[in-house]
Amino acid sequence: MSNIPVNCFLLRYNEIGTKGKNRWQFEQKLLNNISRQLTNRNEFNYYRDQGRFALKKRDNSFFSPKEIQIATEALNRTFGLESYAPGIMTDPDSDTILELIEKHFPSAYELGKNQLLPQQDYTCRVRCRRSWKKFPYTSKEMEINIADKILPSYDDLKVNLKKAHLTIGVEIRPDIAFIHFQDYKGLGGLPVGSSDPVLCLLSGGIDSPVAAFKAMQRGSHVNSVTFESFPYTQPELIDKVAKLQNILDRYQDRPAQFYACNMAESQKMIRDKCSERFRTILYRRIMMRVSSVLAVHLKAKALLTGEAVGQVASQTLANMDTINRSTDTLVLRPLVCMDKNEVIAIAEKAGTFDVSNIQCADSCTTFAPGKPATNGNPRLLEEQETRYEASDAIIDCLKNTRLIDTHSLEETPVPELIEIYEQNFKRQWFGND
Structure with missing residues (x-):
């Protein structure tokens, strides 16, 4: 991972989302299984809101490099997790979000550039999800604001909305916002223990x-x-x-x-x-x-x-x-x-x-x-x-x-x-x- 600070891991599932009224049982099993994998589990907690989960520190502080390693190893060994993204939790304020992206994007840019193949175009996109409808900008408007703030400074970046090497991800909720630049594939499937032995x-x-x-x-x-x-x-x-x-x-x-x-x-x-x-x-x-x-x-x-x-x-x-x-x-x-x-x-x-x-x-x-x-x-x-x-x-x-x-x-x-x-x-x- 890059040297971008991390104070949360945004957690995503796929198949669990198809469950009906007992979906909460699968969700709880997933979180319990992640906790069992954490060697110092008492230091961690979860943000939970309407099907969106994030692994965080109990005091909301930033993860140390050792804690990032512990969390990453735990998430890589947990079935039921479709993907995860190390990121930054912050206030759901547009100026704060733009300032943090501008501050940390250079590190994400360098990390992505180092992974390019020779003669390969470097592509980027912005993805914003807004579940808080009172936020002053729509998802599309926020994506444009971020692109206008970042992309003019990087001549070699080309926009690819379908599949890009680098994605600036933003999620805005009533009480919190998430910013992330990297996504990692999980093991998928269902949490162990949710089916018969x-x-x-x-x-x-x-x-x-x-x-x-x-x-x-x-x-x-x-x-x-x-x-x-x-x-x-x-x-x-x-x-x-x-x-x-x-x-x-x-x-x-x-x-x-x-x-x-x-x-x-x-x-x-x-x-x-x-x-x-x-x-x-x-x-x-x-x-x-x-x-x-x-x-x-x-x-x-x-x-x-x-x-x-x-x-x-x-x-x-x-x-x-x-x-x-x-x-x-x-x-x-x-x-x-x-x-x-x-x-x-x-x-x-x-x-x-x-x-x-x-x-x-x-x-x-x-x-x-x-x-x-x-x-x-x-x-x-x-x-x-x-x-x-x-x-x-x-x-x-x-x-x-x-x-x-x-x-x-x-x-x-x-x-x-x-x-x-x-x-x-x-x-x-x-x-x-």
Whole structure:
């Protein structure tokens, strides 16, 4: 940011504005989430008036460089915010507004000029919004007054009202006016916690963390479960996925509950008694069922995966359908039609890409078949599940599911999962056997 003084950040949302009578709940959730991100939240407060919000100091003083950094980091990690603008709050007086713009425009001009490409015209515009109708000038008249005051001193500036490199923004309200020269894009979407929670099947790969990030953008708090197969997978896998969860938690309203399930014994049952080419699909069906039990425990309304059509053998449409049929729990796949490069771009934006790129085998690669089936029929898979004690395999997985502290990696057993399974799922999935 430039050296223009800042005593507020003007906050804008988009999708929240489409909500009806309960819009205030989304607005409050957005502001609460911003406050949670602020490391010294007691020093900050909000200006609020008829859908317009600004982050400010409690005493209305100007932000220090450190406080600007704290506020910017918080706003960049808050879903539901369409854009924000660091600016100056002042009195709604035309002379005061013009004096402040004239004083600070040179700094904004230099900042914008430094960002130009060679041979690129430098363009500028003025945008004024006036919600106080007793103000002596209309919005259009105020824009002309500002342009007449500023532009004659800058011969290289050209006016572009549709898309300009530099915008002088002014908002005038009955009790206050805002002036700003810079706008920054927010994460958009809805505030985390405004939609129902979900449970993500979080692996150490690139895709599932991005799926979690996208679910947060739709307002869902995301808890997660990862599957490992120690001693066939490395113990470092848990540490890697915990690091991914910690990165994702930066965007949430509260830290996730992170679980790990060791499914090595169930995989050995499948390896020893089922057709090799169906192994991965059978693994995925167990994962879905274990996750469904955990979802009930967490009161999550859906499971979340990073699957995309055709990415690997288990992600053909036929195989995804077969995997879906293992449970009645709703399964969300935010990346289902996304290109890999799109996913990587989001992973880089979320900050998960570098950790995801650390090589570490996961459960799906344990005893992986040489020629996996790409067209698994649900009836064939149900017949395969009669070849081994599928219910016992799920119980073993639940016994080996632990709540993991993502910082200390301390493990806590979750014995109540077996009771949830036996009361809610066992007969549904396997009858009276």
